[in-house]
Amino acid sequence: MPTRMRFTTWRPLATAATAALTATLLTPAAAQGAPGENTPRESRPVYAYDTAVREAVWVDTRLDGDGDGRSDRVAVDIVRPREPAQQGRKVPVVMEASPYYSCCGRGNESQRKTYDADGDVVQMPLYYDNYFVPRGYAFVAVDLAGTNRSDGCVDVGGRSDVRSAKAVVDWLNGRGEAYTTRTGTTRAEAGWTNGRTGMIGKSWDGTIANGVAATGVEGLETIVPISAISSWYDYYFAKGAPLYGSGPDWLSDYVNSPEARARCGAVQRRLADGAPRTGDWTPLWSERDHVRDADKVRASVFLVHGMQDLNVRMQHVGPWWDALAENGVQRKIWLSQTGHVDPFDFRRATWVKTLHRWFDHELLGYDNGIDREPMADIERHPDQWVTSKSWPPRGTDTVRLNPAQGTRPGVGTLGLRPGEGTETFTDDPRHGETDWAAQIDLTTPDKAGFVTRPLGRDLRLAGSSEITVTATPTTPTAHLSAVLVDLGPATIRDYADAAEGITTLPDRTCWGPSTTGDSSCYKETRAKKTDVGYTIVSRGWADLGNHASDLTGRPLTPGKRYTLTLDLAATDHVVPAGHRLGLIVAGTDKDLIDPPADTPALTLDLSRTSARVPVVGGTAAYARATAGASTDAALQATELSGVRDPRTAQRLPDGRR
Template sequence: MPNSMRMTTWRSIALTVVAVLATALLSPAAHAAPHDGPAPRESRPVYSYTNAVRESVWVDTGLDGDGDGHSDRVAADIVRPREAALQGRKVPVIMDASPYYSCCGRGNESQLKTYDADGRVVQMPLFYDNYFVPRGYAVVGVDLAGTNRSDGCVDVGGRFDVQSAKAVVDWLNGRARAYTTRTGSTPVKAGWTDGKTGMIGKSWDGTIANGVAATGVEGLKTIVPISAISSWYDYYFAQGAPLYGSGPDWLSDAVESDAAHAHCAAVQKKLVDGAPRTGDWTPLWTERDYVKDAAKVRASVFLVHGMQDLNVRTKNFGQWWDALAKNGVQRKIWLSQTGHVDPFDYRRGAWVDTLHRWFDHELLGYRNGVDREPMADIERRPDQWVTSAVWPPRGTATATLRPAPGTRAGVGTLGLRPAHGTETFTDDPKLSETDWAARIDTATPDKAGFVTGPLRRDLRLSGSSEVTVRATSTTTSAHLSAVLVDLGPDTIRDYADAAEGITTLADRTCWGASTAGDSACYKETAAKTTQVGFTVLSRGWADLGHHTPDGKGRPLVPGKAYTLTLDLAPTDHVVPRGHRLALIVAGTDKDLIDPPSTTPTLTLDLAHTSARVPLAGGAAAFAGATAGSTPSATAVTPSAPASRPLDGVRAQRPAHPLPGQ
């Protein structure tokens, strides 16, 4: 793709010329339905973006969130090809339903919706309309209930949020009512569309796509959730351990409109009351759990996530992926080394091309082969990608790894054989996973560490791990962290930098047609990398008081042993030959979970502690990689830890992130 302003200017001019010539010269027969004549393989930019229809409708949701006695209406701004409508050709829809169109912005450049004097949308954030409208799609931007120009209240992933977008899908398929104004009575129908809808969006937007798909709504053909939540409980808590010092009420307050501020106090109170800081599972979380409804999903799913996303943490994609697989949903996945970043900003050319072919296949029915390509694309090193025919790859099996006391005090071993003994550590909320990993070969009172010897061959982890511990606490409360670490030097994306693995450049490239009010040209980016001495590849957290399966926490009895299984984040990572694999169990992970109310000392019973890790080749691969090796600090780790954390993490995510910015 072009990489300079001069080249992108010519590209933009070329696209405009194509669109104008197509409008002037192509006959209606040239825009025949996709299956008339030879089967097409790619939609082309033959429609004018400048002359596109721009309109707004307000769709009746059937709910009264703000309690004013009237059904809430949500605003849907539409950009669609005018020529297709004049020819009587119905077009599919690409929809992004978002709470961020007026408060916070979309994409790397924080774009907002803008409007003309008549209230028609001028700028639709992101490149979707610029690129896809000339190719015969309509693009619809929906303001979630309680945001921008929509009625109602923000309920953070609840039925108001989900119904905001589902009602629009229903309207596009002739099952719901819409009006030309927010309060008027003039109805409007979507006669210009065939009803086939694809939803896309990053974080909160992608979360709504997950939620709408989980309703099984007819007409939703595909979703593309990027860094999206699948269960809101797992955004705020990790098995009872609080991830942030706030709840969904803070997030609602951050995005709602002035009208919602004035009328939605009752909804805010429900968000506070239903999400206690105890971490207990409540009916509020049941309503916001889309995983339980994965069997209802009819749409295909193209899932994208950063494996170092510490905002929408990766358990969200792992449990959703597994549930979709269990229910036979057609799916595709991209996994990057970034944090909370859109693929448009780390793999732009390949992303636009793949997304184009995906929508062509799923919404237009084009036989372009995208469904026969490898299921997974994984970023192995910055800007270096590999594929897997399926994910996790065939031959992946769970290996049960056992920690054991080591020959050096406080530094244990990790192998396949059961062991006995104990390890003790004291929670220190001032320390994090990077502090623990940097001192893995030193006995410290804040962690229990277990390492393999230098590997004789590469070892690939693909999927979700879990760590089971039997632990005794000296106090009535305790939080636990479990971390898997690749011990060895590498160059990775600097996911803990403010931009989470990318650098924004000055040059722009163009992706579609532009108007005076809506440019298709965006600043280029490059991978921001850092040299590391180790890589944290998976982590998980839990409150020991939530050891029972009922989702309720209880005070601990000091001196009593409790068994708990921590869910670790899914990943796809290769520990190279010569590196070592480490398991660390400790207390509070600074900036990633909040500390407990006490400062416990915990003792692990190693005979009942283990890690179940998905390995390519299973236990046999682990045995082959570790045969003859002994745990040693003389592998390829640095001779001494630097004062700066060795995995490039300078500061963890902010305490109050917005899950879509």
């Protein structure tokens, strides 16, 4: 695993630059800092929100995605404090670029932009403008190319998506052109900002932040990607195995504006042709792989993700996080027990405070201590959080665990000793991880399960796992799934519920001032919990036809043995003393991958099958946790209970279907 930098290793703002920036942004001494302080530690809500400047500009992207012979312009709605500009002072920018401002809405209450008769924004979705504008920030909301009031076409994470947002960062830094209308010639200048920009957003919005950061654009100081994609291939496929029954052309058509749908047929065809359902890697996916461009990232990254997100899955965290670490990017991370949920809806007060401090540090240069705090916050139980000085923690090491044949078919052991024997199962697309985990101690025809004895000590897993499987199929096509599971009772967030771990309440709390058209008050939430007998820890999938290459698949020869490595998504999970750690190998994971063309039986060669799992404390910690453990008959040969089956159907990257 790559060496990870400590969170305390920050690129410092130059002393002179910090002093100049502070002087530029401050009102007389007491306005932003407490009385008597020379260096402020927190921006204060000293500017009027109701009289803030609200304006719209159209930024030239220098692209012609819709092929009409004119450079596409993207609509940018701005809310900024009036007083700094009147006093000749410049402000930093919090920016969100989204395809959802008109088609689908943002946040738990699906808010859309609304406008007055002059075309200036009245309601900005979410709380960013209400909270940060009074504190001396501008909030900038960009309609992605092809959506709402922008020209162009949505190309689902490609050049148009990323360049249309990057063009706005360039304009904010004096390197681009913008106009006061969509088709006019009157220039709009960004003289009110110092150009220091932080991008934020959930799902597709956060994915755009990842993509813009991966261009290395100057002026983008930080990004806060929430439940975001790092490689679009991994949104649709897992090593050749299809995760959804449709591709990016469906998604583009869903969010394109009516005007874009009428003129973007060529883009739709390119998306369909470039994303074959074979799962082969194509140039389309290379263009949409931000991990490979992590060496260009200059911005710091505050990453937030749900460890049970079955939409934008945790596979988007591990490779991106490791690549950022390899390239010395300053990082912070929150990992929740939720599915595809914004931290505003699972840890609201702490989130807003932390985000405020993060932007103050990164965009205002305030020495507020957030750079000296733990790198990671992890939700260990619903609403119970722990911190980690670095992530994965120092001392985490890969432990090789070997499955071995047990005394009953399909029910084996998992441990440090070399594996032996074989296990055979038949793909059954009617079943998935919840069925397999519930019956892990029972002989069933559709999976092979391997378990440790009950642990004598807690065992913490932190990071990404992988499993190498050697299997012999009976058909020319076969898919594989691998699941790590914590076998034992727990109370967890009910991520399989429609709200993915939260319950929305009628009471509202307010996060900044409001206007008649833009309220800062949002419905509160609480954790939606469920009691389970097992917890899915990590998952991974692959097409066995990709055994020779991550990039292309090929038909299998029935009866021939193949070896394939599956990547299991990153996690941070403690298997408590008394529980068991289980590994399941099976075929189609119902509702999470599509089935192959055939219905194969697969025979595992256990002497050539092993899992590499990141254990805090490494092999020694694993050995201590399993030393002297004895079989607990009460936990075995029973059907365990867990969450319901994962939800079905294609969903947008923000969780909507």
